[in-house]
Amino acid sequence: MVLLAAILASPSTFTNPQGRADRYNQTCLCFQTAYDWDLGRVSDSANSLYSSAKPESAFVRWVNQWGSAVVDGITTIGDMTLFSWKMLKWLFTRLPCRGTVLVNFYQVGALSLPVVALTGTFIGMVLAVQSYAQFHAIGLDSRLGAVINSTLVKELGPVLAATMLAGRVGGAMAAVLGTMRVTEQIDALTAMGADPIHYLVVPRFLACILLIPSLTIMADFMGIVGGYFYSVIILGIDHAAYLNHSRDGVTGFDLFSGIFKSVFFGSIIAIVSCYRGFNCEPGAEGVGKAATTAFVYSFVLILAVDLFLTIVMNSIYYTIYPNGTSFL
Numbered sequence: 001m002v003l004l005a006a007i008l009a010s011p012s013t014f015t016n017p018q019g020r021a022d023r024y025n026q027t028c029l030c031f032q033t034a035y036d037w038d039l040g041r042v043s044d045s046a047n048s049l050y051s052s053a054k055p056e057s058a059f060v061r062w063v064n065q066w067g068s069a070v071v072d073g074i075t076t077i078g079d080m081t082l083f084s085w086k087m088l089k090w091l092f093t094r095l096p097c098r099g100t101v102l103v104n105f106y107q108v109g110a111l112s113l114p115v116v117a118l119t120g121t122f123i124g125m126v127l128a129v130q131s132y133a134q135f136h137a138i139g140l141d142s143r144l145g146a147v148i149n150s151t152l153v154k155e156l157g158p159v160l161a162a163t164m165l166a167g168r169v170g171g172a173m174a175a176v177l178g179t180m181r182v183t184e185q186i187d188a189l190t191a192m193g194a195d196p197i198h199y200l201v202v203p204r205f206l207a208c209i210l211l212i213p214s215l216t217i218m219a220d221f222m223g224i225v226g227g228y229f230y231s232v233i234i235l236g237i238d239h240a241a242y243l244n245h246s247r248d249g250v251t252g253f254d255l256f257s258g259i260f261k262s263v264f265f266g267s268i269i270a271i272v273s274c275y276r277g278f279n280c281e282p283g284a285e286g287v288g289k290a291a292t293t294a295f296v297y298s299f300v301l302i303l304a305v306d307l308f309l310t311i312v313m314n315s316i317y318y319t320i321y322p323n324g325t326s327f328l
Helices: 002-009 017-038 044-051 058-093 098-110 113-137 141-182 185-191 196-234 239-249 252-278 283-320
Strands: none
Touching: 058 196, 058 252, 098 141, 098 196, 113 141, 113 196, 141 185, 141 196, 141 239, 141 252, 141 283, 185 196, 196 239, 196 252, 252 283
16 A cells, blocks of 8 residues: 555656556555455565474463363353352342242252152162172072162262253253353343342252252252162062161261252352353353353362262261271
C-alpha cells in the first residue's frame, strides 16, 4: 500500500504518457502482489526465508505440552477450591428455599433408587458366582456369606452407589448447568441480584451428601439379598450356616466405614459436576464435554479418595480391635 501511494504521488504519473504507462504497470504489479499475499502465495525469497527457520524440536514440544497440562491442572484445582469455598460459605450462612431442595432430593434420591438397587442385586450374585468355586474347593462353602457381605458393606456398596450417582446424577447436573451457562441463564440470575451458587449449587450439594448414604444402604441390602439368593437357593449352601457366618464376618464398624466414605463420594460428585457445568464451553459440544468430564473426573476422584479413606479406616479399626475379624 505504501509503494502504491508513492507511485500515484509521483508527478510523472500525470505529465508523461510513457510515465503513466509505467506507473500503470507498477500499480497492477502492486495489486497482484497484495492479492498473492492474501492468498498465501509468497515469493520464492520469502519461502526460502521461512524455510530456513529451524523447526521446534520434539523435546521442546513435549516440554510445552506437559507444562501447559500442569499449569491447567493447577489452575483448575485453584478454581475448584474457590468454587467450593463459595458454596460452603452459603451453606453455613443461609440455606436455600425448601422447594428448591426438595426437587433436587427427588431427582437425586428417588429417581436413583431403582438403578442402585438393581446394580447392588446383580453385584451380590456375581460375587457369589465368582467366590463359590474357591471356597467349595477347600470345603468352606458356608463362609461365602461373610466374604460377600463384608466386601459389599465396606467397598462395593459405597463405590457402586457413588458410581451410579456420578453417571446418572452427576452427568445430568453438569449438562443442566452447562446449558444454563451457554444460554446465559446463570448470567441472568446474577443480573437479577441472585447468587447462582446459592440458588443452583447448594441444593444439589445437600441432596448428594444427604441421600447418598441412603443409596449406599440400599445397595448393601440388595447386594446381600442377591448373594443370599444365589448362594442358598441356587448353590444349595446351608441357610443357617450362611447367616451365622455372615453375621460374624460383618461388624458395625464395617457398616459405618462404608456409609462414612459415601458422604465424601457425594460431595465429590456434587462439586465436580457443578463446577464443570458452571465452566462449560460454548455450544452443544461444550455441554456434552462438560457432562463427560464430570463423570470421568468424579469417578477417578472417588477411587482415589476411597483408597485413602480405606487406609485410614483400616488403621483406626485395627487400633480399636487389635485381633481383627477372621473369615476362617
